Amino acid sequence: DTIEEVLKQRIVDGDKQGLEADLEAAMQTYPPLEIINTLLLDGMKVVGELFGAGKMQLPFVLQSAETMKRAVAWLEPFMEKVEGQEKGTIVLATVKGDVHDIGKNLVDIILTNNGYKVVNLGIKQPLTAIIEAANENKANAIGMSGLLVKSTVIMRENLEEMQRLGLSTPVFLGGAALTRAYVEEDCWKAYGEGPVAYARDAFDGLSLMDKVVT
Numbered sequence: 431d432t433i434e435e436v437l438k439q440r441i442v443d444g445d446k447q448g449l450e451a452d453l454e455a456a457m458q459t460y461p462p463l464e465i466i467n468t469l470l471l472d473g474m475k476v477v478g479e480l481f482g483a484g485k486m487q488l489p490f491v492l493q494s495a496e497t498m499k500r501a502v503a504w505l506e507p508f509m510e511k512v513e514g515q516e517k518g519t520i521v522l523a524t525v526k527g528d529v530h531d532i533g534k535n536l537v538d539i540i541l542t543n544n545g546y547k548v549v550n551l552g553i554k555q556p557l558t559a560i561i562e563a564a565n566e567n568k569a570n571a572i573g574m575s576g577l578l579v580k581s582t583v584i585m586r587e588n589l590e591e592m593q594r595l596g597l598s599t600p601v602f603l604g605g606a607a608l609t610r611a612y613v614e615e616d617c618w619k620a621y622g623e624g625p626v627a628y629a630r631d632a633f634d635g636l637s638l639m640d641k642v643v644t
């Protein structure tokens with residue numbers, strides 16, 4: 431099997447034994463981000479399909495997620511970093527009721543490596559905690575992540591509440607259950623004049639952040 435197939439299969443199988451050696455082998459050919467974005471995320475896609483089709487049980491999905499996290503943690507120090515002054519600050523959180531954090535943590539890595547201060551609050555964050563952190567850190571933007579369909583509703587409710595509170599901090603929304611139309615129509619309406627943008631992936635998040643601070 432090729433190293434590409436081996437790594438993808440490791441994510442599908444949740445197979446951590448000897449993972450680092452395979453990552454090192456892949457690094458001969460690919461930069462670390464490409465290993466994550468193509469090889470590893472390909473594996474995660476398969477996991478999602480198997481789980482969605484009832485062909486994979488939750489504990490195995492968790493093994494896959496842990497393998498993914500370990501791989502990202504190992505690759506992270508090899509990534510290119512922009513040195514110098516912080517360009518701005520973002521508060522990142524997975525919304526209330528949602529535990530999915532692999533995507534959010536990738537956004538953290540990409541933004542941090544590109545010169546932003548990221549205040550990563552973690553999972554299951556109520557809006558009050560998000561607003562408090564944004565105030566404390568004088569955040570230029572707030573990023574909400576969530577993968578459940580339920581979370582898309584929570585995001586809209588969060589925006590409605592922020593609107594009621596008179597806030598206007600730019601908000602980025604990301605996660606697999608979102609669509610651009612939902613963010614740009616429903617969520618945009620919920621936040622009144624406040625800026626809301628859809629981030630399809632971590633690099634989208636970076637370019638949105640670049641727009642906010644310039």
Ligand code: B1M
Nearest residue numbers: 478482528529530531532533573575578579604605629631
């Ligand atoms: Co769950 N899960 N899960 N899960 N899980 C999904 C999301 C699901 C689609 C699987 C399926 O059915 N096919 C489904 C949701 C269905 C729905 O709502 N309609 C689902 C379900 C049902 C559940 C549980 C309810 C299962 C249960 O308990 N019966 C449960 C939920 C618990 C809860 O949250 N309360 C659950 C639990 C779990 C695990 C704990 C086992 C594990 C998560 C571990 C972890 O994150 N620490 C897990 C996993 C791994 C998945 C899948 C298989 C993979 C998710 C992932 O990590 N993808 C997922 C299937 C899928 O997504 N299709 C699934 C890789 C990651 C890099 O992608 O997070 O999308 P993603 O991030 C992308 C972009 O979306 C974007 O950038 C990233 C990089 O490109 N992005 C942002 C994300 N956030 C962003 C924020 C930004 C910008 C970009 O700025 C703010």
